[in-house]
Amino acid sequence: MYTVYAHLAYLSLSVAATAWVARTLSRNGRVFLADTFGHNEALADAVNNLLVVGFYLINVGYVALALKYGPRPNDMAESIEAMSTKVGLVLLVLGAMHFFNLYVFARMRRKALLRNQKPPVMPEQFVTPVGALAAE
Template identity: 55%
Template sequence: MNLTVLAYVIYLAVSVTLTVWVARTLSHHGRLFLSDVLHGDEKLADAVNHLLVVGFYLVNLGFVALYLKTGDDIENARGVFEALSVKLGVVLLVLGAMHLGNVYVLNRFRRRGLSDREQFPPVDPDDTTPTAWAPEPAGA
């Protein structure tokens, strides 16, 4: 087997495996975060989580496919390792950037939701709750 083809096979196997592992990890651990962002709506959180995973797969596997080609033929084992290290390093950087981008955007939504929730008191005010926004008692 040609060493260039061997490098392609190893690159695809490792890149696809890493992409699947990262997507599953983010999906599993991101569900709770999405539920909080979406104010506890579990069905919507599951739907958004699934859509994010599909988008993650499409973008990252598309990048892996586009980045497959090498410029030169690989002629020895050293060339295989050098080509794989560059390609896998770039794939890992893209996976990390996608993850950080998703977390940034979702955190912005979460912060907006938290600030909206802070606009309203968690319980109705009564005579024993000293707050600046509590209405004056009747007859005072």
């Protein structure tokens, strides 16, 4: 019976954590995406929604697969240990995905900023280096 309760607690905590992280990233990442895509709000919202769907698919899929693995608990202490291990792994996966997304979008933003940067202008005058004057 401990196994059923441990599985239910694991599923509840993992899906709740996934939903909370997805909502937080979606809400706060929208501004970042809008800036990355040149303030094209429609494109930023579309990419944000696609990221949330992918985020849910990967994390809920991982949660479902990880449910099967690990020892079967025989008492309450083993149930808590098994559940904490599985929830901890889910949180690590969520954190890794978050940092990977930040890395990818930081690179995209850097490229967008470079693409929108004005070309350099020619200088109006030149300064002669001090060493060059002494050589003459």
